[in-house]
Amino acid sequence: MDAARSALLPTEEAQALLELTAELGAKELAPRAAAAEASGQFPRDAFRLLGRSGLLGLPYPEQYGGAGQPYEVYLQVVEELASSWLAVGLGVSVHTLSCHALAEYGSEEQRERWLPDMIGGDLLGAYCLSEPGHGSDAAHLVTKAQPDGGGYRIDGTKAWITHGGEADFYTVLARTGEEGPKGISAFLVDAGTEGLSAASPEHKMGMRSSTTAQMRFESVRVPEERLIGEPGQGFEIAMRALDHGRLGIAACAVGLAQAALDAATAYARERVQFGKPIIEHDAVGFILADMAARTEVGRAAYLAAARLRDKGLPFSRQAAIAKLHCTDAAMQSTVDAVQVLGGAGYTTDFPVERFLREAKVLQIVEGTNQIQRMVIARSLARG
Numbered sequence: 001m002d003a004a005r006s007a008l009l010p011t012e013e014a015q016a017l018l019e020l021t022a023e024l025g026a027k028e029l030a031p032r033a034a035a036a037e038a039s040g041q042f043p044r045d046a047f048r049l050l051g052r053s054g055l056l057g058l059p060y061p062e063q064y065g066g067a068g069q070p071y072e073v074y075l076q077v078v079e080e081l082a083s084s085w086l087a088v089g090l091g092v093s094v095h096t097l098s099c100h101a102l103a104e105y106g107s108e109e110q111r112e113r114w115l116p117d118m119i120g121g122d123l124l125g126a127y128c129l130s131e132p133g134h135g136s137d138a139a140h141l142v143t144k145a146q147p148d149g150g151g152y153r154i155d156g157t158k159a160w161i162t163h164g165g166e167a168d169f170y171t172v173l174a175r176t177g178e179e180g181p182k183g184i185s186a187f188l189v190d191a192g193t194e195g196l197s198a199a200s201p202e203h204k205m206g207m208r209s210s211t212t213a214q215m216r217f218e219s220v221r222v223p224e225e226r227l228i229g230e231p232g233q234g235f236e237i238a239m240r241a242l243d244h245g246r247l248g249i250a251a252c253a254v255g256l257a258q259a260a261l262d263a264a265t266a267y268a269r270e271r272v273q274f275g276k277p278i279i280e281h282d283a284v285g286f287i288l289a290d291m292a293a294r295t296e297v298g299r300a301a302y303l304a305a306a307r308l309r310d311k312g313l314p315f316s317r318q319a320a321i322a323k324l325h326c327t328d329a330a331m332q333s334t335v336d337a338v339q340v341l342g343g344a345g346y347t348t349d350f351p352v353e354r355f356l357r358e359a360k361v362l363q364i365v366e367g368t369n370q371i372q373r374m375v376i377a378r379s380l381a382r383g
Contacts, residue, residue, distance in 0.1 A: 005076075006018065006019075009073065009076070010070070010072065010073065014069070014073045014076075017058075017067075017069070017077060018073075018076055018077065018080060020053065021055065021077045021080040021081060022080055024049070024050070024053060024055075024084075025080055025081055025083065025084030025085070026084065028046065028049060029046060029081065029084040029085040029088055030084040030085060033084065033085040033087075033209075033351075034348075034351060034354065036085075036087075036209040037087070037206075037207075037208050037209050037354055038208070038348075039208075039209075040201075040208040040209060041209055042166050042209060042210070042211045043085075043087065043088060043091075043209055044124070044166065046085075046088050047088070047091060047092075047095070047124050048121070048122070050081075050088070050092065050121070051120070051121020051122055052121055053121075054067055054121070055077060055081075055092065056092065056095055056096075056119060056120075056121050056124075057099070057118075057119025057120065057121070058073070058074040058077060058096075059071055059074040059096065060099065060103050060115070060119050061103075064103075064111060064112070064115040064116050064119065065115070065116040065119055065120045066119050070306070070310040071244075071247065071306040071309050071310050072303055072306040072310055074096070075247055075248065075250075075251040075302055075303070075306050076251070076303075077092075078092055078093050078248055078251040078252060078255070079251040079252070079254050079255040079299070080255065081255065082251065082252040082253075082254075082255030082256055082259075083255035083256065083258045083259045083262075084255075084259075085209075086207065086210075086252060086255070086256050086355075086358045087207050087209045087210035089251070089252045089255055090162070090207070090210060090248075090249070090252050090365075091124075091162070091163065091210060092248075093245065093248030093249065093251070093252060094125070094126065094127060094162045094163060094245075094248075095124055095125045095163075096244070096248060097125075097127050097171075097241055097244060097245040097248065098118075098125025098126055098127045098167070098169070098170070098171045099115065099118050099119055099125055099171075100171075100240075100241040100244055100245075101171050101186045101188070101228045101229070101237050101241060102114060102115055102118065102171070102188055102228055103115060104237075104240065105186070105228050105229035105233065105237050106228050106229070110188075110225070110228070114188065118169060122168075123168040123169060124163060124166065124167050124168050125163070125167055125168070125169050125170070125171065126161050126162060126163040126164060126166075126167035126169075126170050126171075126215075127161070127162070127170070127171050127241070127245075128158040128161055128170050128171065128172040128173065128189075128215055129141070129158070129173045129238055130158065130159050130160045130161070131143060131156065131157060131158055131159055132157055132159045132214070135159070135160070136367065136368060136370075136371050138173070138235070138238060139180055139181040139184075139235060140179070140180065141156075141173060141174070141175060141184065142156060142175065143155070143156025143157065143158060143172075143173075143174045143175060143217060144156060144174060144175050144176075145172075145174035145175065145176050145185060145187060145222075146176075147176075148221060149221075150223065150224055151221055151222055151223040151224050151226075152174075152176070152187065152221070152222050152224070152227070153219055153220065153221050154172065154174050154187065154189070154217040154219075154220040154221075154222065155217055155218060155219060155220070156174065156217050157214055157215070157216050157217070158172070158214065158215040158217070159214050160202070160212055160214075160365075161198075161212065161213055161214065161215050162210060162211070162212055162365075163210075163211060164198045164199075164201070164211060164212060164213030164214065164215050165197075165198025165199075165201070165211060165213050165215075166211050167191055168190075168191050169188060169189065169190055169191055170188075170189045170191065170196075170215065171186065171187070171188060171189075171228070171241075172186070172187045172188075172189050172217075173185070173186055173187075173234045173235075173237075173238050174187060174217075174234070176231050176232065176234075177231065177232050181235035181236075182232050182235070183232060184232065184234035184235045184238070185227060185228075185229070185230075185231050185232060185233065185234040186227070186228040186229055186233070186234040186237045186238070187222050187226050187227055187228060188222075188226045188228055189220065189222055189226065193220050193221070193222065194220070194221070195217065195218040195219045195220040195221070196215065196216070196217060196218075196220050197215070197216045197218070198214070198215055198216070199213050199214040199215075199216060200213065201213045204361070205357050205360065206354065206357030206358040206359075206360065206361060207358050207361055242366055242367060243309075243315065243316050243319045244309070244319075245366045246319040246320060246322065246323035246366045246367065246372070247302055247305055247309070247319050247322060247323070248366075249323055249326075249327065249362055249365060249366045250298065250301065250302040250305075250319075250322040250323045250325075250326035250327070251302050251326075252362060253298065253323075253326035253327045253329065253330035253359070253362045254295060254298045254299050254302065254326050254329075254330070256330045256333075256334065256355055256358060256359055256362070257291070257294060257295045257298060257326070257329055257330040257333040257334070258295050259351070259355060260291065260330075260333045260334045260336070260337035260352060260355045261288065261291045261292055261295055261333060261337070263337060263341075263350065263351055263352050263355070264287075264288060264291065264336070264337040264340040264341065264352065265279065265288055267340065267341050267344070267350070268285075268288060268340055278340075284340055287336050287339065287340055288336075288340065290336070291333045291336050291337070294329035294332065294333055295329065295333065297325065297329070298322070298325055298326035298329045298330075301318075301321060301322040301325050301326060302322040302326060304318060304322075305318035305319045305321070305322045316375065316379065317375065317376055317379040317380075320367075320372040320375040320376050320379075321372075321376060323366065323367070323369070323372050324369050324372040324373065324376070326362075327359075327362040327363045327369060328363065328369060330359045330362055331359045331360065331362070331363055333359075334352065334355040334356040334358075334359040335356060337352040337355060337356070338352050338353060338356055
């Protein structure tokens with residue numbers, strides 16, 4: 001993290017937190033990323049390390065074992081992690097999203113019982129919303145949770161679940177009532193519950209160390225105490241969580257864009273053509289300038305949305321704008337980084353080809369960028 005960014009952090013504690021994150025990223029994450037991505041090895045030990053370092057419960061209250069940090073600070077931690085290893089930064093965002101329903105909608109008894117373990121560092125979460133036939137159309141999901149002897153029995157399949165089969169707990173959205181958004185409820189399901197299983201992981205073009213799999217619910221019985229919020233409140237819970245999750249993805253995208261900029265700039269300073277480093281040629285220097293501008297604007301966008309959230313103000317439109325801009329910017333900047341490196345950028349000798357493959361998924365997860373445009377347009381229509 002550069003001195004200018006550090007100086008803008010709200011407290012000395014936040015500065016120390018970001019310095020710790022940068023150190024962990026440089027020493028423990030970045031050196032392992034390429035090999036793990038090539039082999040598809042899930043970095044469970046990396047999340048345990050982050051948990052022991054206090055980085056898995058940053059935005060949640062200290063009374064439950066969290067760090068009580070504002071979203072403005074938490075998101076910069078996510079960005080820093082993503083700049084070292086995107087799968088880990090995104091994993092922290094997903095874990096935070098998985099805790100959101102309980103933290104904001106759970107009863108005090110539920111929070112006291114489960115939240116400390118969920119954010120304490122030893123457990124990892126996953127978020128089960130999307131389904132094979134209902135990705136962006138979350139209001140019409142078909143996984144059912146039917147009343148069953150003082151609890152519920154869940155049947156169905158969830159798709160594209162980050163940490164699927166690796167997580168210790170799952171926040172699950174299932175239908176308990178009528179068709180449409182009013183019939184959906186939220187549940188906290190332990191990974192060891194009978195009838196819950198993971199399919200084989202998806203084979204992806206990037207983010208291979210981040211396991212993505214379908215989750216199968218076959219007569220999964222959960223007690224009534226694991227219903228989060230009121231019956232039928234699940235869609236509201238999910239949409240509120242996605243506003244927060246979109247900011248996490250925006251921060252991840254800025255981290256990836258920053259990594260691409262750093263790699264391309266370092267190469268351009270060293271590579272000599274026509275008697276001088278290529279960064280001194282306008283054709284290359286202007287590409288890098290555009291990359292830097294996109295990255296800075298993206299960071300400002302997600303931080304502006306986070307500050308609204310921290311003040312308790314509406315931020316849904318700003319979250320959608322941040323997710324849209326930052327992920328499109330990351331996609332373009334990783335393309336540009338490969339171009340700056342030329343033929344070398346197309347090889348696995350340098351990380352930018354991996355950055356390019358990883359960037360694409362950020363335009364898809366937590367609502368595709370087409371969905372973000374719909375959210376923004378509808379907000380404008382309402383005035």
